[in-house]
Amino acid sequence: MADEAKAKGNAAFSSGNYTDAIKHFSDAISLSPSNHVLFSNRSAAFASLGKFSDALSDAQKTVELKPDWAKGYSRLGAAYSGLHNYSEAIAAYKKGLEIDPNNDALKSGLSDAQAAMSRESRPSSSPFGDAFSGPEMWAKLTADPSTRGFLQQPDFIKMMQDIQKNPSNLNLYLKDQRVMQALGVLLNIKMMPGNGGGPSDMEVQSEEPIREREVKRPEPKAEPVPEPAPEPMVEEEDDEVKEKKEKKRLAQKEKEAGNAAYKKKEFEEAITHYSKAMELDDEDISFLTNRAAVYLEMGKYDECIKDCDNAVERGRELRSDYKMIARALTRKGTALAKMAKTSKDYEPAIEAYQKALTEHRNPDTLKKLNEAEKAKKDLEQQEYFDPNIADQEREKGNEYFKEQKYPEAVKHYTEAIKRNPNDPKAYSNRAASYTKLGAMPEALKDAEKCIELDPSFVKGYTRKGAVQFFMKEYDKALETYQEGLKLDPNNPELLDGVRRCVGQINKASRGDLTPDELKERQAKAMHDPEIQTILTDPVMRQVLMDFQENPKAAQDHMKNPMVMHKIQKLISAGIVQVK
Structure with a gap:
């Protein structure tokens, strides 16, 4: 912002x-x-x-x-x-x-x-x-x-x-x-x-109207009028101005010739023309920035950067248009970015783009800045990538987990993820540590990342289901456990998870919840988007009304598997109570 x-x-x-x-x-x-x-x-x-x-x-x-x-x-x-x-x-x-x-x-x-x-x-x-x-x-x-x-x-x-x-x-x-x-x-x-x-x-x-002012205009005050300079000096000054204008005209012709050569990719000829233009007129930095563009195309990045630096320096002296100075800084940034081989190499390129943006907020420069920052970040990750160190850090995390030192375990699992962000086991282990610390949103995020990286990794489903169960989202936990059982039908952790979820859901169905448990479950359900969608569905609202006023129609509704599933959701959430 x-x-x-x-x-x-x-x-x-x-x-x-x-x-x-x-x-x-x-x-x-x-x-x-x-x-x-x-x-x-x-x-x-x-x-x-x-x-x-x-x-x-x-x-x-x-x-x-x-x-x-x-x-x-x-x-x-x-x-x-x-x-x-x-x-x-x-x-x-x-x-x-x-x-x-x-x-x-x-x-x-x-x-x-x-x-x-x-x-x-x-x-x-x-x-x-x-x-x-x-x-x-x-x-x-x-x-x-x-x-x-x-x-x-x-x-x-x-x-x-x-x-x-x-x-x-x-x-x-x-x-x-x-x-x-x-x-x-x-x-x-x-x-x-x-x-x-x-x-x-x-x-x-x-x-006062102009016409009236002209009529009433007073005589000019008697002020010292400067004496005109001697005639020869005036002529010399005029000659000098004429010569300067002629040089500027010739310089522009050289620039146009350079532009034409550049479009034809005749880069050496373009450089010759831009250099000649600079000799004729050193008060137009566009000749420098254009030559820098040619060097950039040729891959002569050092020469490009030198011309850009000179254009900025000269532009400051001449108070040139800020857009021209921004253009020179952007070209310098592009040359530096093309030369970059490590993440550190991108830092001067990013700095040049940032300086350009302070001169002129150009969308193309902003795009180049974002690209350079992303490339720097990607290289940093690649340079830091080391699966062997990642495994070592994960093992250290396991030792701390066994000692119930969960904050220390999280620290080492995090380092393991930085070293190898594609390892689902590190995310699974960190999810377990977060669960022990009661940091359920973080645990759920890690469990979901674990499944995203490897959908066949069963442990990810047990982690996610456990987090959802602790968050008292029993329907969602049951779905997660059932997804895991498709991969490993006899997994004891998944089967136990299903049993516990069904027990909690049936507890609501039987009306065995205490008043406090019912109130808590209802409050939580009202913040669930899925429950909100069910309650605002006109069809489901008619179904619920039939449950109260027309039992026979309600029985007919229950034959629809989709309606039955939604009713079961509401019962589990404590919204609908069975007597």
Whole structure:
């Protein structure tokens, strides 16, 4: 249930619905209050809504539950930064880097916190500098639909990082409409269409009609207008952008050629194209993940894993789409799973799949995770399988059973079952021990497993019948004993079991039960599904009514073997009494 709530929270977070994400993570926490990942996820959701006090509380709980988990300190640092407590944020990021020195998220957070602290210590050189400070800037841009898409554009990310480091650099990007749109979101103002895209094109949102605003719009305030950069530099920048766009275009062509070669199973050619695409454009990790897929098909698992690791690392730097990072982690998990030869080998594959699912809840990845966990469990069982040790453990259990040390006997029979889960004798012996301990449900389960493994093993029927007899289910016990007699008609234990069951059933038929015995048997019968079915059967209800009101009709009913069998069940259960 906790995993289901967590999955719903991850899905809501991924779609930007942070309020619902908090609700689902809270539900998961109530079911699993010691799970540090749940507190970490809720901290991120609170931070995305700007509720940094709540984010801090959850981050502190995360670190408390898992002090050696680097990501917890990343959450802690982000919460402190959101509260403008940069000294504590820096300390948190540094603590996390002591645990994971190569963690890019911690490095980036530390750099942002240090830059923010430096800005606080000196006057801002831009009237809008504060809007770009701290991690809340990214949260606001992610939450607003008009700017969310810009975060997938590396040049926009680079401009925003440049402004964060030095707010006065905002003047360099005022002609970029994306930057102006971002500024409007950060300052909670609406951008008006304009040519220059400068500060004079901003207006605070109001309910006043647009036409009226245009008429009544006041003259722009006299603010320092940044001087345009020298013309040669503008031309050089344009040339650089054009060259970059051309390289990206060529890179996409190489990727398409690689895809075509991959479909034709021309793997070496596909690798050549993807490698060329990476040389032209190192800001698209899909080239790496595609090449990793080729290596996976070729069985070059080490190369595949290396490309996946590089894709994740580079993707973190570029703030790439979380789905792309999840894809790289899934491919890494698949390569590791294919390399696995022992149960231990599956552990890094399972870890990679789990990390992928934290990035994106993909059904295919979840299926691969379940398959890897099952394969690990099956291998563990195979590695532990040893019939010789199983026999030794079963003999130890027999010795303890003879000494009436039943808990110790159960322990050794259990080990015997782990070593050889296909041995019916171990289940039979453990059923006998459970019976002696009064653990009837466990004893019944073992007896049934014994019969399932070997339907011809007579001892299984004597065990099961004995358990049912002790549970006062005499009809069921009689049926079990009779099944066993089909295999061994002269078995003394089975014959004695039949005799004892018939005696108890006839005791009810003769009305020899004490009032307490009758009351107990009736109460037990009312919880028996078979008895409930008989009592709710319209035909049987008419039969019972005839027994009271029409004896002749009742005698006719008793000629039907099926009706007779059901009546006998009710008599045995104490529901029907014969006078």
